[in-house]
Amino acid sequence: MQLATKILIYSVFVLVATVIGSFLLFDSIVRFGIRDQTALRKRNEMRGLYLKIPIPLRFNVYFFNVTNPDEVTTGGKPKLQEVGPYSYDEWITKVDVVDNDVEDTLTYSPMSTFIFNEEKTGEGLSPDDVVTVLHPVIVGAVTTAAETNPALLNILAKAIKSIFREPKTMYLTDSVRNILFDGMKINCSVTDFPGKAVCSQLKTQLPGVKEVEKGLYSFSLIGNRNATEGKRTTIKRGIKDSKDLGKLVDYDGMKQLNMYDSEECNKFQGTDGWIFPPFLTREEGLWAFSGELCRSVHVKYVEPRPYKGVPTELYEGDFGDQTNDSNEKCYCPTPKTCLKKGLYDLTKCMKVPITVSLPHFLKVDESLVDGVEGLKPNVSKHSIAILFERTLGVPTVAWKRIQFNFMIKPNAKVESMQNVPEVLHPLLWLEEGVILEGALLKKIQSVFFLQKINSFLRWVALLGALGGIGLSIYLYYQNKDKGTITPIHIMNKFIGNFNDDVKNFKSTTTSATSRGSDKGEHDNPAFINDHQTSIDKTKF
Template sequence: MRLPVKIAIGCAIGACVIVIFGFIAFPKMIKGKVKKMVNLDKDSEIRKMFVKVPFALDFKVYLFNVTNPMDIQNGALPVVQEVGPFCFEEWKEKIDLADGDEEDVMFYNPKDTFYKANWPGCLDGSQMLTIPHPLILGMVNTVARTKPGMLTLVSKAINSIYKTPDSIFVTAKAMDILFDGVVINCGVKDFAGKAVCTQLKESPDLRHVTDDDLAFSFMAPKNGTAGKRFKVLRGVKTSHDVGRILEYDEKKEMEVWPTKECNQYKGTDGTVFASFLAKEEGLASFAPDLCRSLVAVYSGDTKYDGIPVRIYTATLGDMSKNADEKCYCPTPETCLKKGLMDLFKCAGVPIYVSLPHFYESDESYVHGVKGLNPNKKDHGIQILFESITGGPVAAAKRLQFSMPLEPNEKVPLFNKLPSTVLPLFWVEEGVALNNTFTGPIKDLFKIKKIVKITTWVVLVGCLGGLGAAAYLFFAKKGEANITPVHKVKPANETNGISTVGTDGFGGQVNHAMSDNEIEKY
């Protein structure tokens, strides 16, 4: 077999092997290995992290201090000053675990626990702040929507419980507002006050300080308290379903919104996602506090600690224009504008949720309060997502909670209030994985990079070898093989070497015969 043919066969075999391994077998091997790892089976490493996150999330709270409370009582627009951050470590875990092997499901109750953190730049919580009193404002707004005929009774109860206040605002320490509690004196004896206090004492969100005194705070009711029960798929049988919610609070769908579509649970609880998600699928997660699922959409690519990741962002949409979000309107005829959602049907209190500073919301909300400065960097929701392992490597989830201000003639304290939405506080739940957790992902990408480079180098080498073999083959084909011819010298010609004893052709000469005798023959 000629050399060019041997080279061509060797390079062709090498190219086929490297293509099969580098471009087909190796990626499939990685994909299969990851899918076997990313599930919530009883002995999987991912389940251990899912059940108890091995690190604390950064939880920051920013409160809005109202600087002109008495002007607002007379109809002026609110002027607010953002104060914060107040920082906490948030530890997430799942308790009361149970499995259903046949259905490939698991059950759990989530529990979040907060601990005060003193990171650089964080405030200690001793700051005195003025905010609208959530119970006064919330109670009047709720009764105005549900039982407006009882507003006169509520007005009397406010005067009794809060000692005839001159405004709807309260001033207290930041930590009292957030966790420790602002005291409400419910030791009143009048009919209206006792009627309202009886209802307040039954609320699970208020702490009982004494038999007569209650305390409210924004964050304490959720601190270390088990949430309602989840039923999710483990993803052992179908990896793409890992963490997908089947039931919440023992219900297959919510009973909050007017349409089946909006009552469905979409996605996971936000702590686990399937690997190898397509970009267009987005990251869907259910938020119990909002009674809805949010879908973060793909918006670009970047790198985190050297790892290629996708950027996902999320908003609250626009129920006033998007047909799919009309179900979140307070009534079929009245919808909030872009960026806001009313949680009354979910929480039972008229609380509005949005992005901080009304970022990505209708401009009228921003202009309804002085002192806001919405911007993408500080107030947007962003998730950096590594799609192979299905894990967020960094995230900043931010939400703002506000209450509507509305004048009400039946409650003297509300007579002159302006019509606007007043922000109370906003929170940021953040995570940024360090090298302990990104290291294994980086190692995976290093292996992939080495295999990729090796594959291309060998493939290019094989293709080059095929080209060289073709050149040699066709170059040889155009050549002619010529057999060399030896020149015969005359007998009488010498070449400087004695011919004595030879005939000039290398034969022996018979000296017994003369030249004449030779001629005879």
């Protein structure tokens, strides 16, 4: 019975310790540690990683090279050839950092530096490659004038002939390097009134235009972002409340936008896109504000998708459906004009008539795909996708993808666009992403490795404790039913019988002595034999 009692005591102790320590205390300690370490405290490693990302983002550019520009000019369908990727390492830092302990905020200016990566660029491709794409300046200027002030089209048509030397098409043929960074040349040394008037507007109205020398401007798509401070951004540090970590509270001096008709679309939702709070739920999804799009973007949970030992989940996003989704109506270009599913107008944001979509018109009305040749939508290649781990609030793989398009229409005033088809014409698409590898990934993996060890040990201890309790109960009832089944009980019986024999022997000896002490009976062999027979017959 004592053995069963000891087993029971030890088993109950292990059971209670396992439940309290492993199931309750361990999880609470881990959650506290995660909240503490993910906050942007000055002592935390997370703050250093946030302010200066230790690995470069992958920045890839894919051009839609037009193989039949002359045919399009006379009304033919554009034939597109995807050329890319032209890959760049994008190093992200945040400068001029200011903390506000009272508001628990951090303010910074982002800065990106792009460095060409030959290894990750497509085989045989170089920044010096020449491609033929829509001319963003010509098409952008004509589209803007046609939509906002058609009376200016006559002057604009003359200016285009003067500045661009009577172009035959609406296309530009130039090097990848010039289009992206160094700049396409714009001759503003013209002396005619239309040309001078348009040039004066280009420098002030078109982002990315700079004066190279007197009378010569250049325009690039990304050059103005390279090694240049971005707009001041203020976020929550998550020290006072971990749920607020990364929450955007001010952008470029604004508490919210003022370009949309709806307060819901004007307000900042989610983080700045570089950090997320821990312990998010699947139902919440991920919200982040994009300064390039002038709106918050939502990506939704799709399915579990583990990544190298980390229990990540796949989240995907798109540009919504202004026509059918009431929550997207505020993004319509005008109250009466909404774009088709999967499109978003950047005119209000960039002051340039650009329509964005997912690459290759993925998740867009199929009629748009049929308007050009050469597009092949693919979910795995062209979606906005994030592999996200909700406990720590970290992405292990993230790809932000976007395609820039111009809506081209015939324009009788502009010679190079008089007979073009009415179609949404792709220019290029970009992808910006990160894939965690090396030391950063190992740190995340170690957290979940420890959790697996704890989970294994807790169940081993729990099963062992329950097994011990079961064994003690079994021994208790076995002892109760059989009474003497252990060696201890057998030994006790043996010792008891032996003591009885000794007592009987002493009693017999005393009696014999008193009767025959004078006759010497103790020396009689018969007496000895009778007594020995008595002992032999004793049964234990």
